[in-house]
Amino acid sequence: MAGTRSTGRRERLRAETTAEIKSTALELMGAGGPDAITLRAIAREMGMTANAIYGYFATRDDLVTALVAEVYTALADAVDASWARTEHDAPQQRIRAWAHAFRAWALANPEGFRLVYGDPVPGYRAPEGGAAPDAARRVCVGIAALADAAWSGAEAAHGGGGFGWDDFDPGLLDKVRPAFPALPPDGVALALRIWGHLHGLVALEVYGHLRTQTPSPDKLFRAELAELVRSLGLGAA
Structure with missing residues (x-):
């Protein structure tokens, strides 16, 4: 039971982070145009490491x-x-x-x-x-x-x-x-x-x-x- 709750929590956190990455990408695009969508810029905006964001999206x-x-x-x-x-x-x-x-x-x-x-x-x-x-x-x-x-x-x-x-x-x-x-x-x-x-x-x-x-x-x-x-x-x- 504890393992199921832990898995559910990880999945929820991953979904929330994925949604935040997407919304941040759109915000950057709104401010700086299509060129502004880069994984490094998104990671910097969210306070993540570049390596961490690649765990969500392998490429831009x-x-x-x-x-x-x-x-x-x-x-x-x-x-x-x-x-x-x-x-x-x-x-x-x-x-x-x-x-x-x-x-x-x-x-x-x-x-x-x-x-x-x-x-x-x-x-x-x-x-x-x-x-x-x-x-x-x-x-x-x-x-x-x-x-x-x-x-x-x-x-x-x-x-x-x-x-x-x-x-x-x-x-x-x-x-x-x-x-x-x-x-x-x-x-x-x-x-x-x-x-x-x-x-x-x-x-x-x-x-x-x-x-x-x-x-x-x-x-x-x-x-x-x-x-x-x-x-x-x-x-x-």
């Missing part, structure tokens, strides 16, 4: 991979949950819910956003298949779901854009087509256009570029989202 790339997987999965969980809470036959509400969940996650986790969508960590090599393949697939499918929900209205409003399957990366199609086999190439293009609308303003806000331009970034985002919904032929808010 192992740590970055763990970080990307964790933050990307958290994003996928957030947008998936927002989607699940909306009605299937209410595309306008579904798009709005997904968009607001994406922005809320990004603003609450700016370092995580920058790690996934910002400047790459210098010299980092992701494992084959990517650092977070399941989370990347879920977010990609979520964006395609926005287009699928809006497709009939968008097609009626604007028609097609003349896209073919060869206009897209096979890796993207491998994620999207099994989930939405009826979505045509123009629908996949619509997904990327929706993503551009949502990602653009959020990125400007996360990186602080809107800070001196407007005291109301939320109002700006809502206005952009309303215009996007109208442009998709889904009516006014």
Whole structure:
């Protein structure tokens, strides 16, 4: 019994230290950019020896991979949950819910956003298949779901854009087509256009570029989202 308690305590302490290493890495990145993520810098910040931290992550790339997987999965969980809470036959509400969940996650986790969508960590090599393949697939499918929900209205409003399957990366199609086999190439293009609308303003806000331009970034985002919904032929808010 005592041995079980001791093992449980060691596992708990290891999990707590691992979590602190990850949070420290993100803090260093927030202060000094991607270059600041080094095991030695993290060890110094935490008051650990360099040798001790290697017992948790053998290389800097192992740590970055763990970080990307964790933050990307958290994003996928957030947008998936927002989607699940909306009605299937209410595309306008579904798009709005997904968009607001994406922005809320990004603003609450700016370092995580920058790690996934910002400047790459210098010299980092992701494992084959990517650092977070399941989370990347879920977010990609979520964006395609926005287009699928809006497709009939968008097609009626604007028609097609003349896209073919060869206009897209096979890796993207491998994620999207099994989930939405009826979505045509123009629908996949619509997904990327929706993503551009949502990602653009959020990125400007996360990186602080809107800070001196407007005291109301939320109002700006809502206005952009309303215009996007109208442009998709889904009516006014």
